Amino acid sequence: MVTGQSAVSRASFQDGVFRMTASSGQRASVEVQLESVSHRYGDSLAVDRVDLRVSGGELVALLGPSGCGKTTLLRIVAGLMTQTGGSVRLDGEPVDRLPPNERGAGIVFQNYALFPHMTVAANVGYGLRARGASRAETARVVSEMLDMVRMSQFAGRYPRELSGGQQQRVALARTLAVKPRVLLLDEPFAALDKNLRLDMQIEIRRIQRELGITTLIVTHDQEEAMSMADRIAVMNAGVLEQFDTPEALYDRPATLFVASFVGTANLIEGRLSGAPGAFVFAAESVGPLQLERAGPCSRAGSVIFAARPEHLEMSAADAPAPAAGAIEARVEMVLPLGPSLVYELSRAGGNGLKVVLPRSNASARWSVGQSVRVGVRAGAPVSFFAR
Numbered sequence: 454m455v456t457g458q459s460a461v462s463r464a465s466f467q468d469g470v471f472r473m474t475a476s477s478g479q480r481a482s483v484e485v486q487l488e489s490v491s492h493r494y495g496d497s498l499a500v501d502r503v504d505l506r507v508s509g510g511e512l513v514a515l516l517g518p519s520g521c522g523k524t525t526l527l528r529i530v531a532g533l534m535t536q537t538g539g540s541v542r543l544d545g546e547p548v549d550r551l552p553p554n555e556r557g558a559g560i561v562f563q564n565y566a567l568f569p570h571m572t573v574a575a576n577v578g579y580g581l582r583a584r585g586a587s588r589a590e591t592a593r594v595v596s597e598m599l600d601m602v603r604m605s606q607f608a609g610r611y612p613r614e615l616s617g618g619q620q621q622r623v624a625l626a627r628t629l630a631v632k633p634r635v636l637l638l639d640e641p642f643a644a645l646d647k648n649l650r651l652d653m654q655i656e657i658r659r660i661q662r663e664l665g666i667t668t669l670i671v672t673h674d675q676e677e678a679m680s681m682a683d684r685i686a687v688m689n690a691g692v693l694e695q696f697d698t699p700e701a702l703y704d705r706p707a708t709l710f711v712a713s714f715v716g717t718a719n720l721i722e723g724r725l726s727g728a729p730g731a732f733v734f735a736a737e738s739v740g741p742l743q744l745e746r747a748g749p750c751s752r753a754g755s756v757i758f759a760a761r762p763e764h765l766e767m768s769a770a771d772a773p774a775p776a777a778g779a780i781e782a783r784v785e786m787v788l789p790l791g792p793s794l795v796y797e798l799s800r801a802g803g804n805g806l807k808v809v810l811p812r813s814n815a816s817a818r819w820s821v822g823q824s825v826r827v828g829v830r831a832g833a834p835v836s837f838f839a840r
């Protein structure tokens with residue numbers, strides 16, 4: 454068995470830490486597999502039968518609102534707590550009975566607790582020394598790690614002499630120094646301002662690619678998930694709603710929750726009829742919309758229609774009605790946001806709509822108070838969900 458931390462770190466020392474990752478036949482990227490993992494805290498179910506298979510070298514974001522079970526799931530993978538149901542495998546091997554130090558998972562938490570009385574170099578080398586690495590070996594790895602997170606010039610400083618982003622990078626270096634098989638990040642940028650967050654997102658992505666280390670990152674920030682992850686696992690109330698690429702989540706949300714949580718969705722309650730190739734959606738203030746595609750729900754009946762703001766287009770209310778049908782609406786607000794114009798619209802008998810048009814080809818500019826017709830752009834991937 455090569456599951457023990459000591460075996461893992463010994464092997465990596467022999468190979469020369471990190472140099473092995475890009476070369477040699479040794480498997481550096483570990484597959485993480487969750488099989489029907491559940492967790493109860495007393496009576497309350499925090500994680501509900503989650504199945505997830507993260508490929509070796511992949512960066513997966515766990516995305517969902519506060520309290521949906523992200524941290525619980527991450528702690529289960531790390532071995533910091535034992536799930537009440539299901540199992541976790543690393544490269545096919547069940548690790549449910551292994552304590553955290555034998556799973557080889559490196560964790561970086563939101564509060565990056567560095568040891569305040571140790572220099573940056575001592576912090577990064579701490580885990581190696583604790584595992585019995587020699588002084589020379591430790592110094593070599595520390596210097597390599599600090600290079601990687603671009604903190605070499607700060608090796609002699611104390612954590613209190615660093616900015617939040619710098620401390621976060623040291624925490625990352627400290628975690629990576631012991632060569633974890635899996636990297637687990639729990640809201641690691643929460644304490645950082647927007648620019649630093651962006652820098653760290655890019656940095657972590659770069660390092661993660663360089664090392665090919667399988668990574669799970671918890672976030673409730675959809676933009677962060679979208680910009681960093683190969684695939685995103687969207688969670689809601691303990692349930693995994695969808696596990697897919699950012700593009701697929703956005704264009705083909707599997708559930709109403711995903712449609713609303715990832716990106717902005719215009720939602721309209723109404724009735725769907727027709728058949729593939731010729732669906733018709735009707736609701737109050739919606740002249741029947743003719744649509745080729747209906748998904749994921751394509752059964753006639755009561756549905757919720759969901760369209761992204763850029764999937765809609767506008768025409769004047771007094772122009773001939775489009776053949777494919779339109780929604781009657783009124784312009785309430787226009788927001789010029791850089792390259793786009795965002796229109797907030799109201800409509801009779803339902804919630805408002807948001808339409809985004811590129812500023813460059815917004816041939817007609819609509820003004821506040823104007824009545825408009827809103828149509829669905831040809832081929833736009835709108836969605837329907839059963840009610």
Ligand SMILES: Nc1ncnc2c1ncn2[C@@H]1O[C@H](COP(=O)(O)OP(=O)(O)OP(=O)(O)O)[C@@H](O)[C@H]1O
Nearest residue numbers: 494495499517518519520521522523524525526673
């Ligand atoms: N030790 C605990 N005892 C009882 N309930 C807990 C415990 N830890 C978490 N919970 C509950 O389990 C659910 C999931 O919590 P968890 O911390 O995993 O959520 P999260 O998705 O990480 O949320 P956040 O984005 O706020 O960090 C929540 O309802 C929470 O209140």
Ligand SMILES: [Mg+2]
Nearest residue numbers: 523524525671
């Ligand atoms: Mg959490």
